[in-house]
Amino acid sequence: MSEELDERKLTILKAVIQNYLETGEPVGSRTISKYTDLNLSSATIRNEMADLEEMGYILQPHTSAGRIPSDKGYRLYVDNLMKEREAQLEQKEQEVDDMKTFLVDKMDRLEGMLQNMAKSLAVNTNYAAMITAPQYTRNKIKFIQLSAVEPAKLLCVVVTQSKLIKNKILEIPEEISNEDVLKLNVMLNTSLAGLALEEINLAMISQMTGQAGSLNQILRAVIDAVAEAFDSEENLEIYTSGATNIFKYPELSDRENASKLISTLEEKKVLAGLLTDSMNSEKNNGIQIYIGDETPVQTMKDCSVVTATYELEDGVRGTIGIIGPKRMDYEKVVETLNQVKQQLGSAYPKPDAGEKS
Amino acid sequence: MSEELDERKLTILKAVIQNYLETGEPVGSRTISKYTDLNLSSATIRNEMADLEEMGYILQPHTSAGRIPSDKGYRLYVDNLMKEREAQLEQKEQEVDDMKTFLVDKMDRLEGMLQNMAKSLAVNTNYAAMITAPQYTRNKIKFIQLSAVEPAKLLCVVVTQSKLIKNKILEIPEEISNEDVLKLNVMLNTSLAGLALEEINLAMISQMTGQAGSLNQILRAVIDAVAEAFDSEENLEIYTSGATNIFKYPELSDRENASKLISTLEEKKVLAGLLTDSMNSEKNNGIQIYIGDETPVQTMKDCSVVTATYELEDGVRGTIGIIGPKRMDYEKVVETLNQVKQQLGSAYPKPDAGEKS
DNA sequence: TATTAGCACTCCTTAGATATGAGTGCTAAT
DNA sequence: ATTAGCACTCATATCTAAGGAGTGCTAATA
Numbered sequence A, B: 001m002s003e004e005l006d007e008r009k010l011t012i013l014k015a016v017i018q019n020y021l022e023t024g025e026p027v028g029s030r031t032i033s034k035y036t037d038l039n040l041s042s043a044t045i046r047n048e049m050a051d052l053e054e055m056g057y058i059l060q061p062h063t064s065a066g067r068i069p070s071d072k073g074y075r076l077y078v079d080n081l082m083k084e085r086e087a088q089l090e091q092k093e094q095e096v097d098d099m100k101t102f103l104v105d106k107m108d109r110l111e112g113m114l115q116n117m118a119k120s121l122a123v124n125t126n127y128a129a130m131i132t133a134p135q136y137t138r139n140k141i142k143f144i145q146l147s148a149v150e151p152a153k154l155l156c157v158v159v160t161q162s163k164l165i166k167n168k169i170l171e172i173p174e175e176i177s178n179e180d181v182l183k184l185n186v187m188l189n190t191s192l193a194g195l196a197l198e199e200i201n202l203a204m205i206s207q208m209t210g211q212a213g214s215l216n217q218i219l220r221a222v223i224d225a226v227a228e229a230f231d232s233e234e235n236l237e238i239y240t241s242g243a244t245n246i247f248k249y250p251e252l253s254d255r256e257n258a259s260k261l262i263s264t265l266e267e268k269k270v271l272a273g274l275l276t277d278s279m280n281s282e283k284n285n286g287i288q289i290y291i292g293d294e295t296p297v298q299t300m301k302d303c304s305v306v307t308a309t310y311e312l313e314d315g316v317r318g319t320i321g322i323i324g325p326k327r328m329d330y331e332k333v334v335e336t337l338n339q340v341k342q343q344l345g346s347a348y349p350k351p352d353a354g355e356k357s
Numbered sequence C: 001t002a003t004t005a006g007c008a009c010t011c012c013t014t015a016g017a018t019a020t021g022a023g024t025g026c027t028a029a030t
Numbered sequence D: 001a002t003t004a005g006c007a008c009t010c011a012t013a014t015c016t017a018a019g020g021a022g023t024g025c026t027a028a029t030a
Helices: A007-023 A029-035 A042-055 A071-081 A090-105 A110-125 A178-192 A202-230 A243-248 A255-266 A268-280 A330-344 B007-023 B029-035 B042-055 B071-081 B090-105 B110-125 B178-192 B202-230 B243-248 B255-266 B268-280 B330-344
Strands: A128-132 A141-150 A153-160 A165-171 A238-241 A287-291 A303-313 A316-325 B128-132 B141-150 B153-160 B165-171 B238-241 B287-291 B303-313 B316-325
Touching: A007 A029, A007 A042, A007 A071, A029 A042, A071 A287, A110 A128, A110 A238, A110 A316, A110 A330, A128 A243, A128 A268, A141 A178, A141 A202, A141 B141, A141 B153, A153 A202, A153 B141, A153 B153, A153 B165, A165 A202, A165 B153, A165 B165, A178 A202, A238 A268, A243 A255, A243 B255, A255 A268, A255 B243, A268 A303, A268 A316, A287 A330, A303 A330, A316 A330, B007 B029, B007 B042, B007 B071, B029 B042, B071 B287, B071 B330, B110 B128, B110 B238, B110 B316, B110 B330, B128 B243, B128 B268, B141 B178, B141 B202, B153 B202, B165 B202, B178 B202, B238 B268, B243 B255, B255 B268, B268 B303, B268 B316, B287 B330, B303 B330, B316 B330
Parallel strands: none
Antiparallel strands: A128 A238, A128 A316, A141 A153, A153 A165, A287 A303, A303 A316, B128 B238, B128 B316, B141 B153, B153 B165, B287 B303, B303 B316
16 A cells, blocks of 8 residues: 555544544544644544544545544554553553452352353453353363262263363273272373373374273263363363453444344353464454454454453463454453453463464 | 222233233233224224223223333233243243253253353344253262362362252362371261261261361361352352343333342342342242232232242252243243253152142 | 224324434644 | 644434324213
8 A cells, every 4th residue: 555644643533532432422533633733724624534534544434524433443543543552550450359259269260260251351351251261172181080979970070280170970880899980090090190181192092991801881981971071172162251241332222232242141152163273373462352243253243342361371272252343442351461461370481472373 | 908800801911911021011902902802993992992901900091102011010921821831842842952952961960051051042033041050058068179289288179969050179288198198088988878967966076076186287178168068048140141132121221220230240249149039939849929019029020030940859859930021921931941940950850849829 | 782983192102303422534723 | 743623524412393192071872
């Protein structure tokens, strides 16, 4: 593109966007003329704004309304204009504290924690929040415990290195003696402990079943159970909160749209797609911003979505997403997500975080 | 009350209510005159309706609109007028089948099942649905398993008779030998298996800790963990679905109210109160109907709430709730809830179900 | 005596018509 | 290059009138 944005145009664009972020109303030239310290009259601003509109950074909802940012405008803002915060920390600390108490609160129950986290995010940002339970890729098995609960039923508990616990009751074809249970336990733990799911290959399994002899069949059932416990499809749990925050933004709350949007937030599968998608693209410190049409989910085309990947420890990763109007407070959201990432990631600095793309 | 409703008034009232349930619009005398087989002119109906209004069963939103049922009218309808269904079973079976597949699908994972159940209820009824995970009152311990996961960490797994599994990792002050773990396991299982939480009393605990000797401290930690696992406060999980169905009913969807209502559906604690309240009153086959102001939750005063208690097996009970407009299809909802109750209650006929109060 | 037809009346709803005002684009002056 | 000024646009709010559904009442009917 040959159009170049000079300093003044940038300032004006930024002013327009920031003002619109706050108010949600189209912003007029007179407002800008006073809002900035450029000391320009509204007329001058008008001329500049006409240019900006022609370049596609802002647009008018209708003739003779003020201007609102276009998707392109938001994009520019997000990419270049907004990274000048980090300054006001006074009230920040309060918020961080709130966040921490939330986190510490129920830390040992992952599920409750994630739910709390989603809620806390929603309350903090005033947007809708969603969060996936961590995926267990590369997460290592720490401990497997079989116990005979009933004659023909085995309880199988799997603990992973990150202290996630999965359990399942297996129905087995015949009774099993205590010694056999013990034998299986030893076998499983010596062979599998310390391995990630991906590292368990066929050769290993056949070797084990060879050793198992008559317990062969049961062993297979157990291994299946372990695999299932780790299976990400099955485990894709998503927690959402603050769906109704949507109503705080008039531009989203006409019945038609709001209703669809909130329904989407109940559709875990759709969200799953969205979140895992963004988990894999590791740009910009793992934080990704989708503006309007950029989001993969059609019902959210009038929103913006910000996602972040968190990493509990090596290989145990999940995604957080914030959904709000296009005019969301990107800076605050990005900041908040970064904080949360930190809280969650237990001091495992990524080898290559990769500054912005 | 000295007013008596003769046969004809009842018929008319019923017609008014049923019509209003379908349309959501105030219903006029002419409509009734044709809708019923009374063969009365609109004028006669008008007279009767004037009477009904005076008695408080119906009311006019404004002069010269049709009539809509009052809370009192709904109450009469629910109590006396509506129990004449059970007839049309053709399409019913389809729905029941749908329900079943939903249920069977993930039966072994309680949580997923409940979530699915809520969803299925919401889809089936077009109202909002919520469901509590079962409370463990009177649910018996089947099996306790301790395992040393790390030197100073014990994994404690509790399986109940209804195959619910709870687990927790305990930090213990000092290392523990394998023999001691074994010893504890034996001790716990012989003493506690087969007991419900309420049956574990202080005498028993002190007897056990007496036996435990040096393991005393750990034993206490384990018992605490068991108690916590069963603690209903902690465990009160509620699953909701179909919140947006609210929008299908214009009388509820003005922004102010709808927003509050949906927020309430995210407030698990409030719902918890509502649902456990109704769990304890066992009228009418465990199904309870709150109309308008009758509900304990203020934000729902323009809705009706129908709750049902389900019982997985003796002592393991939870509650289901359906939230919709006052003009909800009570018959269908009650029917659906009864079906669900049946599906869930695994053929444990209650000793005294108690026909309607 | 119970029912019905008829009519005047009420009042919500809708559509059109009017006014308000925020904001623009353009032109001429600085 | 900037600005003041003015005519113009168009969404929004306000008002009015027309339309219509439904009622209550009265007088006629079976």
